[in-house]
Amino acid sequence: MLCKHPAVQEKVAKEVKEATANKDISNYADFAATISEEALEKMNFLHAAITETLRLYPALPADTKICFSDDTLPDGYNVKKGDMVAYQPYAMGRMKFIWGDDALEFKPERWLNEDGIFQPESPFKFTAFQAGPRICLGKEFAYRTMKIFSVVLLGCFQFKMSDENQTVNYRTMINLHIDGGLNIRAFHRNGN
Numbered sequence: 001m002l003c004k005h006p007a008v009q010e011k012v013a014k015e016v017k018e019a020t021a022n023k024d025i026s027n028y029a030d031f032a033a034t035i036s037e038e039a040l041e042k043m044n045f046l047h048a049a050i051t052e053t054l055r056l057y058p059a060l061p062a063d064t065k066i067c068f069s070d071d072t073l074p075d076g077y078n079v080k081k082g083d084m085v086a087y088q089p090y091a092m093g094r095m096k097f098i099w100g101d102d103a104l105e106f107k108p109e110r111w112l113n114e115d116g117i118f119q120p121e122s123p124f125k126f127t128a129f130q131a132g133p134r135i136c137l138g139k140e141f142a143y144r145t146m147k148i149f150s151v152v153l154l155g156c157f158q159f160k161m162s163d164e165n166q167t168v169n170y171r172t173m174i175n176l177h178i179d180g181g182l183n184i185r186a187f188h189r190n191g192n
Contacts, residue, residue: 001053003161015045016155044118048111050146054128061090061176089127157186
């Protein structure tokens with residue numbers, strides 16, 4: 001998403017530089033060493049950009065659950081023990097009645113309050129990590145990993161698509177895959 005939205009990529013890179021207090025990167029290992037817990041916590045826009053990407057392109061585009069007891073869903077629909085209930089985070093992330101008229105737009109700012117602080121949504125609205133007692137146990141680890149990789153990569157490189165006009169298509173299997181891959185170019189950031 002950041003290759004398709006260079007202004008967002010640059011805003012994340014600026015936040016990375018400010019949060020790591022890094023003026024000049026002599027090597028990647030030194031830069032990686034500047035990434036502290038405190039620095040990661042300051043990166044609200046990065047967190048918002050990752051979350052917005054997951055809203056539009058969740059790793060699991062569809063999922064199912066088996067009812068362990070009879071129940072009534074919030075809309076009044078009755079389900080029986082053993083029924084399979086399917087939901088689609090991919091489709092839900094694009095629904096205008098859930099996310100507003102700009103649901104199809106990549107807009108990390110939707111996750112920030114007026115002070116620029118990340119504001120999470122209900123996991124029943126943002127379902128990339130599921131919700132309730134079966135919420136992904138690795139959610140925070142996944143975010144931490146994505147943030148660290150993003151900080152190192154965006155702190156050191158600028159990324160562009162090899163073909164700026166390429167339409168990116170996805171293939172749904174168990175996970176969401178980019179059909180045919182995605183060719184990108186990496187450029188060293190100034191001063192690196």
